[in-house]
Amino acid sequence: MQKVVVIGSLNIDVALMLDHLPAQGATIAVQDEAENFGGKGANQAVAASRQGAEVTFIGAVGADERGKAFKTLLADEGIDTQYIYTKEQQPTGSATILLEADGHNTIMVHGGANMALTVDDVQAAKLALMEADVVVAQLEVPSAVVTAGFEIAQAYGATTILNPAPVTATLDTALLAATDVIVPNETEAAALAGDNPTTDVVLLEATIVERLQSQGVKNLIITLGGDGVYYSVAGQHGTAPIFKVKAIDTTAAGDTFIGTLAANWKTKGDLQTMVRRSCKASSLAVSRSGAIASIPTKDEVDAGLATE
Numbered sequence: 369m370q371k372v373v374v375i376g377s378l379n380i381d382v383a384l385m386l387d388h389l390p391a392q393g394a395t396i397a398v399q400d401e402a403e404n405f406g407g408k409g410a411n412q413a414v415a416a417s418r419q420g421a422e423v424t425f426i427g428a429v430g431a432d433e434r435g436k437a438f439k440t441l442l443a444d445e446g447i448d449t450q451y452i453y454t455k456e457q458q459p460t461g462s463a464t465i466l467l468e469a470d471g472h473n474t475i476m477v478h479g480g481a482n483m484a485l486t487v488d489d490v491q492a493a494k495l496a497l498m499e500a501d502v503v504v505a506q507l508e509v510p511s512a513v514v515t516a517g518f519e520i521a522q523a524y525g526a527t528t529i530l531n532p533a534p535v536t537a538t539l540d541t542a543l544l545a546a547t548d549v550i551v552p553n554e555t556e557a558a559a560l561a562g563d564n565p566t567t568d569v570v571l572l573e574a575t576i577v578e579r580l581q582s583q584g585v586k587n588l589i590i591t592l593g594g595d596g597v598y599y600s601v602a603g604q605h606g607t608a609p610i611f612k613v614k615a616i617d618t619t620a621a622g623d624t625f626i627g628t629l630a631a632n633w634k635t636k637g638d639l640q641t642m643v644r645r646s647c648k649a650s651s652l653a654v655s656r657s658g659a660i661a662s663i664p665t666k667d668e669v670d671a672g673l674a675t676e
Contacts, residue, residue, distance in 0.1 A: 372421040372630045373500040373526075375490065375517045376409015377482040377508030378452070379461040380434050381619070381659050387469050405441050406659035407461060407482070408506040408533060411620045415627025415649065416504070417445050418665045424448040424496040426489065426517065427509065428481040434460040435481070441660075451493040455481040461508070471615035471654070477508065477534065485509045487516045498524045502630045506531040511540050518546035527633055531626050535559040541584075549587040549601065550580075551626050557590045567595035569607055589629070589643070591622055591650075597643055608643045611651035611676070617662060624653040624663050648672050 429435030503521040561579040656662035
C-alpha cells in the first residue's frame with residue numbers, strides 16, 4: 369500500500385451558485401448556497417485515501433467547531449490526523465467559491481490556521497515523512513513549511529509532488545530544489561513561466577515547458593482542462609485526453625487528479641496508465657457537485673475505466 373503524506377490546507381468551502389460572475393459594482397442574485405469541507409490539501413488527501421493509499425495529513429485548524437468537525441471527517445476517511453495541529457489564535461481556513469451555471473468556478477481563500485502552520489510542526493511529523501513513499505503539498509500553507517517537509521522526505525527517498533496553487537510568479541529556489549514533480553494547471557504553469565496560458569501542446573513545449581525546465585523544474589505534469597493533460601517526466605513526454613462528461617462542478621477536479629496520481633505513483637511505473645487513471649477520477653469528480661463529496665473511490669474509478 370502506498371504511503372502518502374499531504375502537507376496542506378483545510379478549508380470550509382462556502383459555495384455560492386450564480387448564473388454568471390458579477391461585473392464590478394453590480395448586485396446579482398445567488399441561486400443557492402452550500403457549505404462543505406474542502407481545501408486543496410484535504411481534497412488531495414481524501415482522493416489519495418479513496419484510491420487505496422495510506423494517508424497522513426500535516427496541517428492546522430482553528431480551536432473552533434469547524435476544526436473539530438474537520439478532524440473527525442478526515443479520521444472517518446481513514447486518514448491519520450495526529451499531525452493536524454490546533455491554532456488557538458486563528459480560525460479554521462475558509463474559501464468562498466463562486467460557481468457559475470456552466471460549472472466553472474472562481475475561488476477566494478482566507479488562510480486562517482493554514483497560514484499558522486510552522487516548520488516546527490512539520491519537523492514534529494518527521495517520522496511520517498521518513499516513512500512516506502510520496503509527499504504532496506500546495507501553496508495554501510507557508511512555502512517554508514512545504515520546503516522543510518519536502519527536504520526531509522527527499523532525504524529518506526520519497527517522491528515530492530507540488531501543486532503550485534495559489535500560483536506565484538516564482539517558486540523559492542530551495543522549494544524548487546526539493547520538489548520532484550510539479551503539477552500545475554495551464555494558467556499556473558504560464559504564470560510560473562512568465563508567459564501566456566496555452567493548451568496548444570506544440571506551443572506549450574516550445575515556450576512554457578522549456579522555460580520551466582530552464583528554471584530547474586525536474587518533472588512536469590500540466591492539467592489542461594478540457595484539452596487533457598501534458599506530461600514530461602523522467603524522459604517521457606506526451607499527452608493524455610480527458611474523459612468527456614457533463615461538467616456539474618469543477619471545484620475538486622485538479623485535487624482529485626493529484627491525489628489519485630499520488631496514490632498510484634511508482635518511480636518506474638507506467639506513467640501513461642497513472643495519468644489515465646487520474647484523468648478518469650477527475651472526470652468523475654467533475655460530473656458531481658461539491659468538493660470532497662464529489663471525489664470517487666477506487667472501485668468507482670475501476671468500474672469507469674472498465675467501460676472505456
